[in-house]
Amino acid sequence: MKYSLLFPKTLKKAPSGAESINQQLLVRAGFIHQEMAGVYTYLPLGWRVLDKISDIVREEMDKIGGQEMLMPVLHPKANWAKTGRLKSFDVLYKLEDVVLGPSHEEIIYPLLSEYVKSYKDLPLCLYQIQMKFRNEPRAKAGLLRGREFLMKDLYSFHVSDEDRDAYYEKVRAVYIKIFKKIGLDVLKTKAGGGTFSDLSEEFQVMTPSGEDTIFVCEKCSSVINKELVQDKKCLECGGGLQEKRAIEVGNIFPLKRSYAEVFNLYFTDKNGEKKIVSAGCYGLGISRCMGAIVEVFHDGQGIIWPESVAPFQIHLVGLDLEDKKVMDEAEKIYKLLQVEDPERSRRTEGIEVLYDDRSDVSAGVKFADADLIGIPFRVVVSKKTQDKLEVKKRSEKETKFVSLKELIKMIELSD
RNA sequence: CGGGGACUAGUUCAUCGGUAGAACGCCCGCUUUGGGAGCGGGAAGCACAGGGUUCAAUUCCCUGGUCCCCGACCA
Numbered sequence: 242m243k244y245s246l247l248f249p250k251t252l253k254k255a256p257s258g259a260e261s262i263n264q265q266l267l268v269r270a271g272f273i274h275q276e277m278a279g280v281y282t283y284l285p286l287g288w289r290v291l292d293k294i295s296d297i298v299r300e301e302m303d304k305i306g307g308q309e310m311l312m313p314v315l316h317p318k319a320n321w322a323k324t325g326r327l328k329s330f331d332v333l334y335k336l337e338d339v340v341l342g343p344s345h346e347e348i349i350y351p352l353l354s355e356y357v358k359s360y361k362d363l364p365l366c367l368y369q370i371q372m373k374f375r376n377e378p379r380a381k382a383g384l385l386r387g388r389e390f391l392m393k394d395l396y397s398f399h400v401s402d403e404d405r406d407a408y409y410e411k412v413r414a415v416y417i418k419i420f421k422k423i424g425l426d427v428l429k430t431k432a433g434g435g436t437f438s439d440l441s442e443e444f445q446v447m448t449p450s451g452e453d454t455i456f457v458c459e460k461c462s463s464v465i466n467k468e469l470v471q472d473k474k475c476l477e478c479g480g481g482l483q484e485k486r487a488i489e490v491g492n493i494f495p496l497k498r499s500y501a502e503v504f505n506l507y508f509t510d511k512n513g514e515k516k517i518v519s520a521g522c523y524g525l526g527i528s529r530c531m532g533a534i535v536e537v538f539h540d541g542q543g544i545i546w547p548e549s550v551a552p553f554q555i556h557l558v559g560l561d562l563e564d565k566k567v568m569d570e571a572e573k574i575y576k577l578l579q580v581e582d583p584e585r586s587r588r589t590e591g592i593e594v595l596y597d598d599r600s601d602v603s604a605g606v607k608f609a610d611a612d613l614i615g616i617p618f619r620v621v622v623s624k625k626t627q628d629k630l631e632v633k634k635r636s637e638k639e640t641k642f643v644s645l646k647e648l649i650k651m652i653e654l655s656d
Numbered sequence: 657c658g659g660g661g662a663c664u665a666g667u668u669c670a671u672c673g674g675u676a677g678a679a680c681g682c683c684c685g686c687u688u689u690g691g692g693a694g695c696g697g698g699a700a701g702c703a704c705a706g707g708g709u710u711c712a713a714u715u716c717c718c719u720g721g722u723c724c725c726c727g728a729c730c731a
Contacts (some may be wrong), residue, residue, distance in 0.1 A: 252669050253680060253692070259723045278723065332730070344731060355695035378657060378729060386730080435731040453730090468730095492731070524731075560690065566679070612691090631690095 242553070244597040244610075247271075248285055251610050263448060263532040264383025266544050270613045272531075272552075279380025279388035286614065287531070289552035292393055292426030294527050295370050297422050297549060298393050301415050305408075307368045307395055312348045314372065315339040320347035323503050329436050332375040341374035344435075346496070346522065349396050350504035357518065360400050360510045364408065368395035370527060381450055384532030385488055391528040396519045400510065402495075405519040409495060416444055416491050419525070424534055425490065425650050430455050431476065434464035438494040439524060444525075445487035446533045453489050456482035488533045489526075496520040544615030545635050553595040554652055556616035558607050560623035562600045571596070571622040575632065577645060592652060611635075618652060 248271075255265040259275070267273045272287030283291055299309060321327040321340050325349060327608060334341040342348070349367065357471040359361065373392045380388050395412065413429070420427040427444040434441040443466060445455050447556040454467040460480030473482045501507070506518045531550075548554065550649050555578060559571035575598075579591040595616060597607050612635070621631040621640075629642040632651065643651070 250681090251692095252667070256667070256723095257662080257669085260724065266680090326731095330731075346731095375731085379727090381725085433731095437731055441731080489730095494731080525729090561688080600689095603689050603691085603693055605689090605693075607692090608690075609692045621690080625690075 242593075242595050242597065244595055245599050247595070251272075252615055259383070261385065263385065263535040266519055266535055266539055266613070267383065267532070270544060270615070273384070277388075279377060279460050281384065281387065281389075281528075283528075286552045289532050289624060290462075290546070290550055291527055293550040294423055294530055294553070295393070298370065298419055298525060298527065301355060301419050301422075302366075302368050302393070302395060305366065305411050305415055306364075307366045309369060311369050311371060312352075314343050314374070316342050316344050316345075316347055318481055320351060320504075323347075324325075324500065326436055332377055334374050334376050342371075343373055343375045344437075344522070344524075345369070345394060345396070346500050350500050350506050351362070353398060353518070354388075354504050354506045357398065357506065357508055360467050360508055362459040362518075363508060363518065364397060364399045364404060366395060366397045366408070368523075369391060382450070382532070384528050385452055385536075387528065390526060393525040393527055395523040395525075396496075397523070398506075399519045399521075400508065400516065400518045405495060405521050409521050412493055412521070413442065416493070416523075417527065419529075420444060420490065423530060423550050424538065425530065427490065428455070428457070428487065429466045430466050430487075430489075431469055432492070433468045434494050434497075438497050441492055441494040443489045444491035445489055446537065447487045448533070451486035451488040453487050455485050455487045457485055458482055466653065488529065488536065490530050490533055491523075491525040493523045494521060509524040539615075542609070543613035546615045546617060548617045548655055551615070551617050553593040553616050555592055555594045555618045555620050555648075556611045556614065556646050557594050557596040558619060558621045559596065559598055560604050560607070560621060562598065564624060566620060567624055571598070574620070574622055574645065578649075592649070600637050617655075618648075620648065 251271050252269045254268050259265045267287065271284055272290065274282040274284060276282060278428035316339060318327065318338055318340055332655055333343055370391065370393045374389055377386055380386055397405065397408050400410060417427060424488060425446050427446055430443040430445045432441050432443045445453060456465045456467060456470050458478065458480045461478045463475060464475045465476060470482060475482055476602050501517045507515050508518060510516050521597065534547065534550060535544050538547060557575055560631050561567045562571065575594055575596045578594050615635055617635050618637060619633045629644060630648055631640050632643050632648055633640040
């Protein structure tokens with residue numbers, strides 16, 4: 242992608258009102274644009290990041306037998322009346338005859354009750370990645386608490402609670418793997434289950450800017466959400482608890498039996514007996530992860546994307562482009578990088594490169610923009626670089642002069 | 657949903673009871689290119705909306721809206 246064509250350009254200042262780090266940097270760097278409180282447009286750069294995160298999530302969901310599909314945003318109001326959540330789910334957006342989906346039990350249970358009849362139809366693991374709608378009384382902190390947000394929700398259905406619990410363990414392990422892949426260290430946290438279940442487990446990213454309060458046991462280091470804390474004592478070992486701030490990026494629930502009862506989700510087992518289906522639901526906030534990553538990975542100049550989720554791998558900066566030789570060299574490198582390694586294909590054949598081809602701005606502007614946008618590798622081509630490339634990792638200070646081959650090797654190794 | 661703050665050019669802000677100004681950005685020209693360059697010129701505004709006070713309101717007062725912050729809430 243040529244920077245001169247990229248929509249939109251960076252901003253020197255964040256709009257007033259953008260106070261959280263993730264909002265300031267994502268808005269200034271041109272990843273998102275706020276439309277209302279808690280509602281954002283994902284601009285080309287931001288959408289690429291969401292797409293990267295989604296792809297990682299998909300890959301792992303598929304590995305544990307998940308099948309991706311897409312359920313509707315508009316839900317029949319009657320279904321929500323049936324479960325009682327038309328009233329109890331207090332952040333539900335209600336329209337005249339429909340509600341906007343904040344979660345999809347009210348869709349997937351009736352759906353499955355039409356198809357699942359036998360133990361042979363189970364287990365079944367279905368997921369989607371979709372915008373969710375929740376009328377938060379106070380949307381805040383950029384992408385961390387929106388009223389419209391991108392989420393992956395997986396639902397699993399089983400012949401027994403034991404089978405469900407075994408799968409639940411699997412999902413828990415995969416979640417930790419996913420968060421690690423996208424650069425986030427998470428803590429598993431015990432929490433309440435709201436309208437879904439009695440208890441649940443959350444995945445929390447510890448950071449001072451987090452908007453959740455969690456408690457970490459000084460003795461056994463288990464972690465508990467504040468809603469479960471009484472007397473500031475650990476539930477596991479009775480040890481003292483330390484209060485910390487964190488961002489909840491995932492939440493998994495063994496679902497209440499009542500959903501299956503309400504929507505008549507039963508099956509016939511081997512012995513011809515009618516049995517109730519056991520289920521779990523597993524949420525992961527894709528857009529919130531994007532915000533959390535920025536909260537964790539940034540410095541005074543801008544964002545520092547982990548390589549796995551960066552919108553591009555290389556930010557190629559062309560300087561002295563009025564010099565035809567330099568310009569030709571930069572263009573050549575730009576093209577070579579993109580076709581050099583077809584194994585890395587995603588949107589383009591080869592490495593994803595953002596090429597700053599502008600000839601009407603100073604070097605300083607280009608460097609400042611590169612730092613702000615936060616692509617992992619900055620590669621400069623200029624009069625100085627001759628037949629080498631000047632490479633600097635966004636996360637490091639030193640620059641190195643390397644050949645094109647060495648650069649490609651660097652990128653492959655760091656993957 | 658309680659408490660607080662804000663709303664003026666595309667953006668960040670200044671102004672102030674007497675009909676609006678800078679910087680950045682944008683457009684044109686020249687100059688310039690290793691950390692947000694320089695000079696000159698230009699375009700750019702129903703001052704959130706409605707009501708009041710006043711000879712006169714962007715400015716003071718009231719109501720509403722929107723956004724932000726603190727709390728409550730948060731599957």
